[in-house]
Amino acid sequence: MNMKNRIQTKKVIANTFFTIAVTAIVIFCMFPFLQIISVSLKDVQDMSNPSLIPSKIHLDSYKEILGFKPMNTSQDAAINKILENPNLTDTQREVLFEKYEKKNPFPFPRYMLNSFIVAMAASLFSLTLSVFAAYALARLEFRGQTILKRGTLFVYLLGGVILMVPLYQMGASLGFTKTPAGTFIYIIMIYIMQTLPLALYMLGNYFRGLSRSIEEAALIDGCSRIEIIIKIVVPLSRPVLITVFVYCFIIAWNEYLYASVFLKPFEDLRTLSIALQELFHSKNSIWDRIMAASTLTLTPVILFFFALSKNMVSGLSDGGVKG
Amino acid sequence: MAAGLAKRNEEKMAWILLGPAVIIVGLLIAYPTVLNFVLSFYDVRLDGSKTFVGFENFKNLLTNPDYYLSIWTTVIFLIGSVAGSTLLGLGTALLLNRKFPGQNLVRTLIILPYFAPVISMVFGWQFIFDPVNGIFNFVFADKLHLIRPDTNLIGDPQTSMWVLIAFTTWKYFPITYLLILSRLQLVDKNLYEAAEIDGANVFQRFSRITLPEISFVLGTTILLRLIWNLNRFEDIYLLSPQIKTLSVFTYEQAFTGVIDQGLAAAAAFIQLALAGVGIVYYIKKVLKW
Numbered sequence: 001m002n003m004k005n006r007i008q009t010k011k012v013i014a015n016t017f018f019t020i021a022v023t024a025i026v027i028f029c030m031f032p033f034l035q036i037i038s039v040s041l042k043d044v045q046d047m048s049n050p051s052l053i054p055s056k057i058h059l060d061s062y063k064e065i066l067g068f069k070p071m072n073t074s075q076d077a078a079i080n081k082i083l084e085n086p087n088l089t090d091t092q093r094e095v096l097f098e099k100y101e102k103k104n105p106f107p108f109p110r111y112m113l114n115s116f117i118v119a120m121a122a123s124l125f126s127l128t129l130s131v132f133a134a135y136a137l138a139r140l141e142f143r144g145q146t147i148l149k150r151g152t153l154f155v156y157l158l159g160g161v162i163l164m165v166p167l168y169q170m171g172a173s174l175g176f177t178k179t180p181a182g183t184f185i186y187i188i189m190i191y192i193m194q195t196l197p198l199a200l201y202m203l204g205n206y207f208r209g210l211s212r213s214i215e216e217a218a219l220i221d222g223c224s225r226i227e228i229i230i231k232i233v234v235p236l237s238r239p240v241l242i243t244v245f246v247y248c249f250i251i252a253w254n255e256y257l258y259a260s261v262f263l264k265p266f267e268d269l270r271t272l273s274i275a276l277q278e279l280f281h282s283k284n285s286i287w288d289r290i291m292a293a294s295t296l297t298l299t300p301v302i303l304f305f306f307a308l309s310k311n312m313v314s315g316l317s318d319g320g321v322k323g
Numbered sequence: 324m325a326a327g328l329a330k331r332n333e334e335k336m337a338w339i340l341l342g343p344a345v346i347i348v349g350l351l352i353a354y355p356t357v358l359n360f361v362l363s364f365y366d367v368r369l370d371g372s373k374t375f376v377g378f379e380n381f382k383n384l385l386t387n388p389d390y391y392l393s394i395w396t397t398v399i400f401l402i403g404s405v406a407g408s409t410l411l412g413l414g415t416a417l418l419l420n421r422k423f424p425g426q427n428l429v430r431t432l433i434i435l436p437y438f439a440p441v442i443s444m445v446f447g448w449q450f451i452f453d454p455v456n457g458i459f460n461f462v463f464a465d466k467l468h469l470i471r472p473d474t475n476l477i478g479d480p481q482t483s484m485w486v487l488i489a490f491t492t493w494k495y496f497p498i499t500y501l502l503i504l505s506r507l508q509l510v511d512k513n514l515y516e517a518a519e520i521d522g523a524n525v526f527q528r529f530s531r532i533t534l535p536e537i538s539f540v541l542g543t544t545i546l547l548r549l550i551w552n553l554n555r556f557e558d559i560y561l562l563s564p565q566i567k568t569l570s571v572f573t574y575e576q577a578f579t580g581v582i583d584q585g586l587a588a589a590a591a592f593i594q595l596a597l598a599g600v601g602i603v604y605y606i607k608k609v610l611k612w
Binding site (some may be wrong): 127153160162 | 324329330333334336337338340343344345347348350352353354355356358359363367370371390398415418419423427429430431432433434435436437439440441443444446447450451453455456458461462467487493497502505547548550551553554555556557561562569570572573574577578584587588591594595598602605606
């Protein structure tokens with residue numbers, strides 16, 4: 001009886017320790033997210049309140065960021081002062097007014113759309129190219145296979161800094177970086193390059209694990225390899241294709257280095273990562289606005305993540321890690 | 324004869340399927356890697372004009388005290404961030420290697436930092452350590468009086484490295500945790516039962532059973548983390564740009580202040596050579612296709 005009690009107490013202590021440790025880890029992981037969301041909902045006066053729960057929910061920063069409410073900036077005050085200058089003629093005043101009034105200092109929806117287009121285009125291309133290439137790597141025999149596989153893996157482990165100078169020089173000498181359209185295409189190509197090795201590796205491994213028997217039957221029936229890929233392999237691989245697509249999308253959505261190298265000269269092309277950094281260093285930098293913009297930048301990633309959480313987690317152990 | 328023909332057809336098919344991907348990899352990865360090497364021997368201007376200067380860039384680089392400082396900074400960053408993410412990842416994996424209520428939710432939440440965009444998360448971290456509004460100073464200065472109220476942990480070059488190490492640990496331990504956990508789940512449970520009957524305590528069970536089983540995966544995650552953190556850029560530059568690791572040094576040479584892209588190419592080449600050794604080893608020993 002005594003022995004049983006001792007074991008019971010030991011179990012209770014172990015369970016309590018376990019619960020505390022797990023809670024601590026989860027809080028450690030979640031705290032920065034909660035901090036961002038909390039500040040985005042706080043009023044400026046409420047900022048130094050250490051509680052995560054705002055004393056009053058304040059949505060103005062979201063309205064300002066999304067353009068439903070004009071941003072009050074220190075710039076406005078300066079312009080109003082200039083406009084009040086009695087020496088100005090009416091036409092001068094009008095020109096100045098036009099120039100400053102029309103321009104939203106931080107067109108966040110535009111940046112979000114840019115990020116979305118770039119990430120969508122890059123990941124769709126990457127996925128499509130890698131379905132065919134990964135099939136060839138997994139199923140067909142050809143000379144140069146080993147070099148090709150190893151080369152892919154080599155790049156899969158490389159960071160962006162290593163290729164930054166040559167890619168910049170190539171973009172400049174080929175004329176891509178001179179025009180907005182060229183720059184936009186070039187950055188999408190760079191994101192394809194960044195996501196392709198990961199997609200190739202994950203899909204290649206997955207295709208190798210698929211049973212060959214259906215494909216062999218189809219070959220005997222006279223199907224071509226391309227028909228096999230489209231009609232058999234792709235439908236069988238739908239979950240992994242979605243996972244790979246989301247990984248690629250997130251890599252491109254989060255990317256900062258190349259965006260800062262290529263997109264800074266073109267204000268209309270900026271993606272969220274550089275736009276947020278600009279906002280932070282600009283006169284419009286107020287914590288609640290920054291956090292509202294950060295929350296909106298996080299949202300698609302979190303939505304994808306929870307919608308597909310099971311695949312997202314298991315895919316990482318199958319090679320979906322980049323960085 | 325027919326078999327040879329089939330084989331040749333197969334090879335042709337393979338190249339058709341591979342073509343677009345190979346072109347992208349060749350033009351945007353293989354060629355730039357070679358070009359980077361070539362450019363490191365030139366004086367390169369932003370507009371694309373260049374003059375051959377031989378080993379000048381390497382000479383300038385290796386006589387630049389800032390370069391050695393950045394190597395030293397990188398070493399400290401690597402030791403701290405790799406140790407942090409490995410220890411926390413290992414601890415978490417050992418802790419969570421059992422069934423418990425809510426396990427799916429917990430496992431999902433732990434992975435989230437890895438996917439979150441760096442640009443958003445650095446603001447969260449900067450706010451936590453903000454001298455005026457941050458919770459860190461509120462707790463440690465205002466309440467516990469352990470640090471001075473004007474402490475600026477991220478802004479102060481003396482302490483910003485600690486925050487950076489904490490940040491990269493937070494962001495990348497989920498990967499280590501996940502890879503170790505998936506290996507732990509393959510370990511035969513009977514081994515532990517047998518050891519327990521033989522009277523082995525927790526530490527003996529860890530060092531005699533768990534550690535040998537996971538040592539390979541542990542070694543490879545450490546190697547991977549070293550390679551990736553060596554090439555890490557945005558986490559450092561966006562959280563605390565005054566920390567000049569090799570990647571930040573190279574970026575600043577290439578695009579800010581007095582621009583010297585040839586020097587940056589030389590620095591990138593040396594970094595590639597350093598990472599390359601680890602990468603080649605990793606590909607040959609670990610990754611399987």
